[in-house]
Amino acid sequence: MKKSLAGVLIMGSVMAALTGCTKKGTDSSSANYANTSETNSSKSSETGTFTVGFDQDFPPMGFMGDDGEFTGFDLELAAETAKRMGLTIKYQPIAWDSKDMELKSGTIDCIWNGFTMNGREEGYAWSEPYMENDQVFVVREDSGISKISDLSGKSVEVQADSSAEAALKDKPEITSSFLSYQAVPDYLTAMMDLESGATDAIAMDNVVASYQIKAAKKDFVILDDPITAEEYAVGFAKDNTKLRDEVQKTLDEIAADGTAKKISEKWFDKDITTIGKGQGEN
Missing domain, CATH: 3.40.190.10 (Periplasmic binding protein-like II)
Incomplete structure (x- = not known):
């Protein structure tokens, strides 16, 4: 990815760089950031935007498509979430090793791109897991x-x-x-x-x-x-539970009315989401 998905291996393209969001092991830099919730949640409401930080080299979760636009399962799910919250989605590509700085500074509202929570439970305010991997x-x-x-x-x-x-x-x-x-x-x-x-x-x-x-x-x-x-979830600044709770409520609604299933089937030909489900029921 880092280029067009079609620009590397599938049709000369799909094996795009695949960097970044697989970088999901325990990060020493993710351990502490407090007192950011007020800044980040007020930023979203004041600007009317929901800024999602992601690595643009991680298909099918988030990447740049053949048309030069960002796309992917996670980004589509995030866009639906923003729409229902009355916010404008903003996709913000980030350097993975700078994700904590971006989150702490308020440049992004969350990290949403195949982000593994296992081993990072104490470093972020997490949504409930939405996918197993x-x-x-x-x-x-x-x-x-x-x-x-x-x-x-x-x-x-x-x-x-x-x-x-x-x-x-x-x-x-x-x-x-x-x-x-x-x-x-x-x-x-x-x-x-x-x-x-x-x-x-x-x-x-x-x-x-x-x-x-x-x-x-x-x-x-x-x-x-x-x-x-492991499990994928959406990561917010550690004390930004207000925005996390709003996003979680919306994700629950998206799952309940079948929209999450529809998005999953588009990308994976089946529903592999776990929102509102027990493990193994997807």
């Missing part, structure tokens, strides 16, 4: 790799500062078996390396991997055994 391994279809133990003696890549990297830090019994284990700047690099044979596997988000494999029509497969399970 796994961190998984992606391999070439003809690789002969069918389970995690088959990765012993193989080369593996992961995006730097991603949830997958964070998850694998807790799995030394897996990583110690790899021939090599390398963090790369983005998933465009990793996908190209996998296709060329420069690496044997990629650790990444299941939601994103599934979408990319289908869209780009690549001969890649996802191993059945996940590395770890």
